[in-house]
Amino acid sequence: MTRRTASPLSLVLLGLGVFLLVLAPMLAWYVEPRAKRTPIDVDQITVFEGKGSYFDTEKIKTVADQRLTVTRQVRGDVADSEKSGRAIWDVVTSIDPDKTLPAADPHDALQWTQERWVTDRKTNKPVHCCGEKPRFEGDAYLKFPFDVQERDHLWWDPTLGGTVPLTFRGEKKIQGYEGYRFTGRVAATKTGTRQVPGRLVGLPERGQVMAEEWYANHGIELVADKRTGRIIYAAIGPRKTLRAPGGKKDRTVLLDSRRIAFTEKTQRAQVKLADDDSSRLKLVGETLPLLCVVLGGALTLLGGALVIRGRNSGANGPNGRGGNPDAEGPHSDTSPSALQPTTM
Template identity: 25%
Template sequence: MKRKWFGLVLLGLGAFLLVAGVLATAWAPGVVKKTPLDVNQVTHLDGTVKKLDPATGELNENPVKVQSITQADSKASDDHTVVFVQTTCVVIDVDNAPDCVNGDDPRLVSASTDVFATDRVSALAVPDYAGLPEGSLPHEGLVNKWPFDATKTDYMYWDGTVGKAVPAVYDRTESVLGIDTYVYTIDIADAPIEIAEGINGTYDNHVEIYVEPKTGAIQQQTQDQQRYLDDGTQVLDLKIGFTDDQLQQFKDDAKANMQLLSTVTVWMPIVGFAGGGLCLLAGILLLLSARRTGGGGGDDQGAPREPATVSA
């Protein structure tokens, strides 16, 4: 009897593990490989900036820091599309400057707010999404991350300064603090832009974006940017990249997210199919064994009996 019950338990466990394996293969990747709706990320960059001093006509160099806050608007988002609000502040890092200052502070280089929507799977912008506030600038291409399982190919990436997507060209594979990344480069030259209200000029930028391909998360991003007036006068020279602390945080996040993906998409199917198959096989063998012994295994139903004694 014990063999029979143990066999039934193994059959049930095997069926459960096989179902878990099927779900991990067919359903779980579609759940975990989606941009979450609770993103609230603060990103810090630093470097140097040369900014035109109108009084002297010279470019003055100073250390600079950049803070970018990216928050998902869960109420405006849905199962397929996520809305982001991103604020960015570039500040000359002197006199204990805070992460952002008001418009009257001479240490302010630029400040901006951007609202956009992206597909939660492909990471591509959704320019006509109904959840965007009225008057939002339509975006195109990738905006703030790469898709899951990024490949060694070129992508279109949004540049807010020129107001359109530009080619991000796959260049090489490189490790960032032990995280393997694909490096994509963007080169913009002589792009017409508005330097300030009513003042036109041109814009050059060389960008390198280091992407962890499994999650599509950006691990490092560097910019070498210049802006010029129409007469050729340079007004800005900005060189920035993620801070050391930011790189370490993104490394830790990448390792945790890759481990989660590996658990759900690799180990759960292995345990489900292999463990489930073994449990089913063992359960069937136990049931067959119990049937051959008359359903026993723990009682005396199959034991020989002594002949009855008849009293004289």
């Protein structure tokens, strides 16, 4: 009796199907979560533009209706990031009127800051190490956490030196790409002191005074990519003023704009980056697992059916036990009568 086995093709199909079914949850539950990590090899520039007023140090007065540009460059410190396991970004921001552009010399800018942001690559929460400057809090700043939630977030405002509650306002399309919109504002807050001529704060009889610096923000609007947390649109309304010591009234406006927002070029660049990153995460976390389940299930069923068919074919074929119902019948070569000696 010969036993038939399954064909190699059926075993290959069955094995491939099982492999794909095992791969699907691994992609969704293991690979994709590990792909959601803040990048460390970033090097990008975002530009805001708007109109407003600023204190012109040459004219020694505030000039109005001027174009203002905010330029922010973010560079990842790859070596320190790999060493610490954190996302370490060095950030340079300058605010300039037209006459000090391009924003290359910090001495010309209305405001120039250099910061070092250190965050947990998975949660986007601040990590207080590795030369962080300033010490910041909150859960949203240069980006939001992955898988942005439809809830309020705390945004770190470096000028304020504190967090600002951002309220979730639904969805908004930027350059045809949909993200979550958040808004907030900052009431006038004292942020420090500065030595200035007394006449700038209404005290002409005094040569120099330690004036109070006050900061407010008319409105903050941020639109974040839902999956990656990348900010695809940002607008701010900064106001910085000087007051006399203990004063209740702004005496000199250092900077004031109702709205400075991402340029069209920056919006397009941010949307492209967000779309690319989001598409890759969706591919690994949703598309490929679903494809693996569908294709793996089909191959498993097909391979299993072929294996069963091959074995049944072997068991019931011409040489199998059930191949000929008369194999032990009266006409068989091995029938009882054929084995008896003749009496003739």
